[in-house]
Amino acid sequence: MAAQHFSPALPASAEGPRAARPGYGKRSAPPGQDAPRPADFTGLPERERYVAAYIDRLPDGAAMDIKSLAKSLPLYGQMAIGSALRALAVAGHLRRVRRRVDGEGTCRWVTYTYWSRTARDNEWWTAALSGPTDVPPQRTAPEPPAPPKPPGAPSAAYLALAGLGRREPRLALSATDCATLEPLAAAWLARGASTEHLTAALTAGLPEAVTHPLGLVRRRLTDKMPPHLPDAPGPANGLRVECVDCGRPGPAAALLDGLCGPCRGSHAQTAAPDRAGGVAARVAGLRGLMRTP
Incomplete structure (x- = not known):
């Protein structure tokens, strides 16, 4: 199976994938994506194809933060992995979402990375993330990563x-x-x-x-302190899309290509997708964005 996606010159770390903290990590997108095949991701440049193939093989719940991916894929540093994730979001393969979890008098935000082997357009992602989404139920018992902070532990x-x-x-x-x-x-x-x-x-x-x-x-x-906004009713599934570049949350319809307005604008000259031409044309427009830093 590995031979379908990985070049022999691009080995992953022998340590294997890392498990994310409970409530975080990779989540498979709603049903409907194609079965794995050798031609997957061949329309992407080498770096993005390599990162995409690795992510596609990860099980649900695997760590998807830039630091963990860079440690598992030592060929590329954190900046390169961040650029690749941004490009894969623009190409329609992933979205990051945040969910607020309340319990026992505390509140925390958890971040999921939804992944689709099949490239999807913005309309598909907006509909998928606005409707019922397969989000695992949160446990009522305290999770290991979120116990009371011991005295002296850094925040x-x-x-x-x-x-x-x-x-x-x-x-x-x-x-x-x-x-x-x-x-x-x-x-x-x-x-x-x-x-x-x-x-x-x-x-x-x-x-x-x-x-x-x-x-x-x-x-x-x-x-640059962000504004203090009162809690507003969120979508029915409790999820909000998060900008893949800067992490700013917002409704799915407002974060086209997985990017907020300011981040999308900063990359507009190098990644101007042709929405009328479909996903293939959009991927072709990513060539300038997908340069190795």
Whole structure:
């Protein structure tokens, strides 16, 4: 089966796929996709074909975050994997969705990545994600990843700030800097932003030289703070699509090609799909987008 999708020169990690945290990870799209065949994904460039073939083989519940995929596919780094996932969303193979889960006085957001071996257009995805979707029921008992935070354990906001230096060396922060900025970053997460959205907002469009990372990050956290929106009735299935690029959530009909308006606009010149020409024409329009970073 592997020979149908993988080039011998593109080996995956021997560790195999990683399981996602409960409530996260890969989910197969609603029924109707074609059976596996050797010609799957042949219309995509090599990198996207390789990543798509690997994802297609993953079982439901496997980790689909960029870091886990990059570790399982060592040929490509995290930036390349992120670009490939964005391109696969535009090509119609995947969508990311978020669901709010309430229980025992707490609330958390879980992220699924819906995958379709058959490329689908925006209308199909909107209908599929707006109607009843096969989402596994949430357990009432506490999940292992979400116990009370032990004293001294870093928060998600702190970890996002601490990881900035790995994503962008110009924004390397000290432990004191992270502690100082943690309340601002936590406010982002409390307003529904994902850590990926937070990181993207802080690292995008940096000046060539950053002499004071603490001040720059503080300014961006303050100036780009997302609005606080009251909880609104969501779709019947409790799902909202999440931008594959920046993580911003929204209704399925508003995130065409799996991208929010600003991210779609930033890639418009290199990935202008011909919707009248169908999926094949749209994939052809991805050639410029799918460059290896």
